[in-house]
Amino acid sequence: MSPTRYLQILLFFILVGILFLNSCAFLANFYPNSDKVYANNIVHAPFDVIIVPGVPFDGKSWADVMKLRVYYSLHLYNRGIAKNIIYSGSAVYSPYYEGRIMALYAAALGIPKEHIFEEISAEHSTENLYYSYQIALKQGFKKIALATDPFQINMIRRFRNKYELPIALLPLNFDTMRTYDKIEPKIDPSSAYDSNFVSLVERESILKRLNGSRGKNIDFNE
Numbered sequence: 001m002s003p004t005r006y007l008q009i010l011l012f013f014i015l016v017g018i019l020f021l022n023s024c025a026f027l028a029n030f031y032p033n034s035d036k037v038y039a040n041n042i043v044h045a046p047f048d049v050i051i052v053p054g055v056p057f058d059g060k061s062w063a064d065v066m067k068l069r070v071y072y073s074l075h076l077y078n079r080g081i082a083k084n085i086i087y088s089g090s091a092v093y094s095p096y097y098e099g100r101i102m103a104l105y106a107a108a109l110g111i112p113k114e115h116i117f118e119e120i121s122a123e124h125s126t127e128n129l130y131y132s133y134q135i136a137l138k139q140g141f142k143k144i145a146l147a148t149d150p151f152q153i154n155m156i157r158r159f160r161n162k163y164e165l166p167i168a169l170l171p172l173n174f175d176t177m178r179t180y181d182k183i184e185p186k187i188d189p190s191s192a193y194d195s196n197f198v199s200l201v202e203r204e205s206i207l208k209r210l211n212g213s214r215g216k217n218i219d220f221n222e
Contacts, residue, residue, distance in 0.1 A: 034150035034171040041145065041168040042081070048141035049117070050082040050170065053128035053148055054089020054098025057192070061184060062105060066098075069148055070105050071180050072172040076147055077111055081170075085111065086135055088119035088128040095197035096189055104192065108185035123200055125152060126159045126215035133165055145170045159215045 052073045055066035062070070076082040085106065089098025097120040107113050119135055122128040129146060136144045145168035146153060146160070153171045160167055200209065211217055 034153070035173065037153075037169055038171055038173070041170055044143060044145075044168055045081045047082050047143045047145045047168065049084040049086055049136050049139070049143075050076055050145045050147040051086050051088060051129060051132040051136070051167070052102065053125055053146075053152060054087065054092075054102055054122070056093045057096040057098060057101045057189065058094060059096060059189060059193075062101070065149075066102060066105075067182050067184070068172070068177055070102050070109070071182055072147055072177060073106060074109050074111060075172075075177070075180070076170065077115070082145070082147070084115045084117065084139075084141065086117040086119055086132040088122050088132045090120050090123050091194040091197050092123045092200045094199075095194050097192045097194060100192035101187075101189060104187040104189065105185060108187050124209075124212040124215070124217070125156050126213065127218060129156050129160060129165065129167065130163075130215065130218055133167060144168070148172065149174075155213075163215075163220075 050073060052069050055063050055069065057063070057066065070087075073082065073085050073087075077085060087099040087102035087106065089102070091097050097118070099118045099120045099122075103116045103118050106116055117135060117139070119128070119132045122131045133144065144166065146156065147170045150171040153169050157169060160169075204212070208217065
């Protein structure tokens, strides 16, 4: 990918992140009562593992959306709601495995490495859920939950319902997360760098990317 093309993609996701955080409270209104969904699912805690989907990393600092999701996982871990965490995401729009970057930040924030797992193949939210679910099963985890923002949960829940995946939903509460002083710990991102990276935009057509967001690229027979 040319430097110009990479910069365009990077600027696009920075803008998306800014718009996301400024409108997250508004977007949450489209999700049917996320506080009620959380209340209905938290009764099943503690969970053996939670799944946290990734966000692109620019090689220098984490995006606000990534920071929000990692701190939410820390919040759930520290309160004994989650015993383990799977951070999920491939190198999709930048040459860094999102799941690995989030795992590095989580460890730097104090979550023990033995309770952190990485999923680095998913390129769409539906794949974050499904591939992480497969890892959870292989690890012998029984009680599994998805922990992310209400808007993303709303996007994924139809896929979860369609395939009857036994995964609880834990949408974060923005007011709660605003109470955290979200420092940015130092990490070495080199271990998460994909030297063979090619952006998803360069590898897949718009139609295939759309199908991927609906879970159509998953081989359920594997």
